Amino acid sequence: xxxxxxxxxxxxxxxxxxxVIKCTYSDSASNYFPWYKQELGKRPQxxxxxxxxxxxxxxxxxAVTLNKTAKHFSLHITETQPEDSAVYFCAASLTINDYxxxxxxxxxxxxxx
Amino acid sequence: GAVxxxxxxRVICKSGTSVKIECRSLxxxxxxxxxxxQFPKKSLMLxxxxxEGSKATYEQGVExxxxxxxxxxxxxxxxxxxxxxPEDSSFYICSAPGLAEQFFGPGTRLTVL
Numbered sequence: 339x340x341x342x343x344x345x346x347x348x349x350x351x352x353x354x355x356x357x358v359i360k361c362t363y364s365d366s367a368s369n370y371f372p373w374y375k376q377e378l379g380k381r382p383q384x385x386x387x388x389x390x391x392x393x394x395x396x397x398x399x400x401a402v403t404l405n406k407t408a409k410h411f412s413l414h415i416t417e418t419q420p421e422d423s424a425v426y427f428c429a430a431s432l433t434i435n436d437y438x439x440x441x442x443x444x445x446x447x448x449x450x451x
Numbered sequence: 452g453a454v455x456x457x458x459x460x461r462v463i464c465k466s467g468t469s470v471k472i473e474c475r476s477l478x479x480x481x482x483x484x485x486x487x488x489q490f491p492k493k494s495l496m497l498x499x500x501x502x503e504g505s506k507a508t509y510e511q512g513v514e515x516x517x518x519x520x521x522x523x524x525x526x527x528x529x530x531x532x533x534x535x536x537p538e539d540s541s542f543y544i545c546s547a548p549g550l551a552e553q554f555f556g557p558g559t560r561l562t563v564l
Contacts, residue, residue: 372552372553379542379558379560380557380558381544381555381556381557381558382495382544382555383555384552384553387552427494427495437483437485437546437548437553438485438497438500439485439495439497439553440497441494441495441496442494443493443494444492444493444494446492
């Protein structure tokens with residue numbers, strides 16, 4: 339099955355700086371890569387996703403890049419704010435309609451004011 | 452966006468009892484739903500895929516007789532933790548795939564005394 343690895347496990351950044359989280363996946367057939375933000379005791383919330391037919395996607399301060407050859411994808415958060423503090427998970431699935439997601443271990447992001 | 456609800460949000464029970472958790476898609480139909488388990492400060496681990504009108508598909512290592520899943524309608528899946536023990540204490544989250552993303556329920560915090 340799919341194996342998703344995520345680094346770093348914790349990340350502390352100064353407010354206004356950028357945060358980068360990296361993930362690798364094992365199954366070259368995977369082609370849907372979402373990123374979720376989860377606050378303590380809450381449901382995961384989709385913040386951005388990318389499909390295998392594109393290499394980069396951006397939504398305001400959040401961007402995701404995908405390198406299918408190397409089987410890795412990254413989340414970039416620019417101009418971080420205290421409300422960005424949360425746990426972030428990357429995930430991968432085989433098809434857009436499959437949605438059987440394999441999750442990374444998570445990254446706890448702390449934005450220092 | 453689409454909404455997935457879970458009930459109850461929190462449950463405390465004694466060892467040996469069974470607990471039922473409901474997952475509902477409120478404004479869309481879901482022939483498939485997913486059940487995840489999340490330990491504190493850990494990632495979401497897929498337990499099983501719930502299939503409307505047929506048997507659930509369990510991930511390796513998940514006991515199907517321990518975690519009973521029923522998908523009786525296109526909007527409801529239930530997870531029953533049978534003969535619960537303290538090690539079953541966890542955060543259980545369901546999800547249902549929409550047209551372009553997966554929607555997560557708010558989660559159920561199970562504590563077995």
